[in-house]
Amino acid sequence: MSRSNPRVLATLERAGGFASAQEVYRLMQREGESIGLTTVYRSLQSLVNEKIVDVLRRDDGEAIYRLCGDTHHHHLVCKGCGDTVEIEGGAIEKWAKNMAQEHGYREIGHTAEIFGLCSKC
Amino acid sequence: MSRSNPRVLATLERAGGFASAQEVYRLMQREGESIGLTTVYRSLQSLVNEKIVDVLRRDDGEAIYRLCGDTHHHHLVCKGCGDTVEIEGGAIEKWAKNMAQEHGYREIGHTAEIFGLCSKC
DNA sequence: ATGGAAATGAAACTCATTTTCATTTCTATG
DNA sequence: CATAGAAATGAAAATGAGTTTCATTTCCAT
Numbered sequence: 001m002s003r004s005n006p007r008v009l010a011t012l013e014r015a016g017g018f019a020s021a022q023e024v025y026r027l028m029q030r031e032g033e034s035i036g037l038t039t040v041y042r043s044l045q046s047l048v049n050e051k052i053v054d055v056l057r058r059d060d061g062e063a064i065y066r067l068c069g070d071t072h073h074h075h076l077v078c079k080g081c082g083d084t085v086e087i088e089g090g091a092i093e094k095w096a097k098n099m100a101q102e103h104g105y106r107e108i109g110h111t112a113e114i115f116g117l118c119s120k121c
Numbered sequence: 122m123s124r125s126n127p128r129v130l131a132t133l134e135r136a137g138g139f140a141s142a143q144e145v146y147r148l149m150q151r152e153g154e155s156i157g158l159t160t161v162y163r164s165l166q167s168l169v170n171e172k173i174v175d176v177l178r179r180d181d182g183e184a185i186y187r188l189c190g191d192t193h194h195h196h197l198v199c200k201g202c203g204d205t206v207e208i209e210g211g212a213i214e215k216w217a218k219n220m221a222q223e224h225g226y227r228e229i230g231h232t233a234e235i236f237g238l239c240s241k242c
Numbered sequence: 243a244t245g246g247a248a249a250t251g252a253a254a255c256t257c258a259t260t261t262t263c264a265t266t267t268c269t270a271t272g
Numbered sequence: 273c274a275t276a277g278a279a280a281t282g283a284a285a286a287t288g289a290g291t292t293t294c295a296t297t298t299c300c301a302t
Contacts, residue, residue, distance in 0.1 A: 003280080022258070036282035041259065061182040061289080062258065076224055085224050091216040096235045099208050103197055104240035111180070112233040114217045119225035124249080143289070157251035162290065182258080183289065 004050065007033060008043035012053065017067035018084070020058070024065070056084070056113070076114045080121025087114075125171065128154060129164035133174065138188035141179070145186070177232050199239035208235075 011024050011033075019027070025040045044065050047053035054068040059079060066084070074092065076085040089112060096110040132145050132154075140148070146161045165186050168174035175187045187193070195213065197206040210233060217231040 005280090020258085038260085038282055039280080042280090057178045057182055061178055061184065063182060076220055076226060078226065079228075087220050087224075089216070091212050092233065095210070095212040095216075099197055099235055100237055103206050103208075105197060105199065105235070105237040106240075108235060108237035110233065110235045112213065112231065114220055114226070114229060114231040116221055116226040116229035119227075126249085141289090159251055159291085160249080163249090 004046035004052075005035070005039055005043040007035065008040055009047060009052070012044075012047075012065060012067060018064065020062050020064050022062075074112045074114070076116070078118035078121055079115050080117050083118050083120075125167035125173070126156070126160055126164040128156065129161055130168060130173070133165075133168075133186060133188060139185065141183050141185045143183070175230065177230075195233050195235070198234060198236045199242055 007028070008024060011028050011031075012019060015024065015027060021037075021041050021044055024044070025035070025037050028035050028040070044053065047065070048055055052067070054066045054075075056064050056066060056075060056077065058064055068086070073086045074089040076087050078084070092110065092112050096108055100106070100108040128149070129145060132149050132152075133140055136145065136148060142158075142162050142165055145165070146156070146158050149156050149161070165174065168186070169176055173189060175189050177185050177187060179185055193210075194207045195210040197208050199205070213231065213233050217229055221227070221229040
């Protein structure tokens with residue numbers, strides 16, 4: 001198993017805590033850091049597993065990685081500019097739990113994202 | 122410009138109103154329909170432009186197409202056997218609308234899936 | 243008919259992401 | 273210190289979704 005390369009995390013932070021793997025890679029290259037694209041992907045993957053980083057998808061399907069706080073939350077993403085708001089999902093948690101119970105499911109997880117156009121777009 | 126091929130729409134309907142382009146294509150092939158992958162993509166694209174169909178993204182980034190207006194529902198998926206239950210999401214709809222309004226977002230859509238282990242697994 | 247516009251699909255292409263595998267770097271233990 | 277095994281690394285090849293190109297076919301309107 002690979003562990004997350006700290007330089008990747010540092011770069012993601014420097015990028016405003018929001019970038020795709022390719023962007024992180026290009027950024028590191030441009031700043032003269034010697035690293036392989038494979039390692040960038042692996043590190044981001046590890047950061048996701050360690051729940052230090054969150055993955056979302058751009059409209060074109062490219063994965064974007066984003067530093068996130070530890071409270072479990074959901075996202076409100078603008079389809080226009082990609083701006084993201086972290087939101088509480090109390091209602092969702094309950095809904096998920098209810099639905100799961102109703103159908104006899106255990107060890108529940110869920111995903112929920114809202115997307116639309118922000119006031120600026 | 123191309124127009125949407127009615128057989129593609131029919132197949133998407135038959136698929137439960139919810140499938141990726143590749144799935145629609147494979148389904149048509151399996152059922153002996155003669156069609157090219159390109160046409161499937163073009164037709165789905167047109168259906169999206171005509172707002173007959175909606176696009177979402179799977180977790181792996183693959184685009185999935187969904188009939189609009191179709192009373193929209195969510196899925197409860199078993200991580201073990203892949204069994205899927207379609208569920209109502211009234212609570213989610215309200216939550217999404219509220220959150221969006223609260224942050225000044227318009228033209229809202231959302232995704233929400235629950236996953237866990239079913240009673241058999 | 244017939245000429246042009248729209249539709250079609252095979253194949254080549256793009257591009258993000260994953261896999262493979264040989265090499266390098268650590269690290270624990272003798 | 274030596275050194276063997278484990279983990280990390282990255283170049284290159286592979287994968288797979290989606291797009292583009294272009295030659296061919298199908299549709300119509302005249």
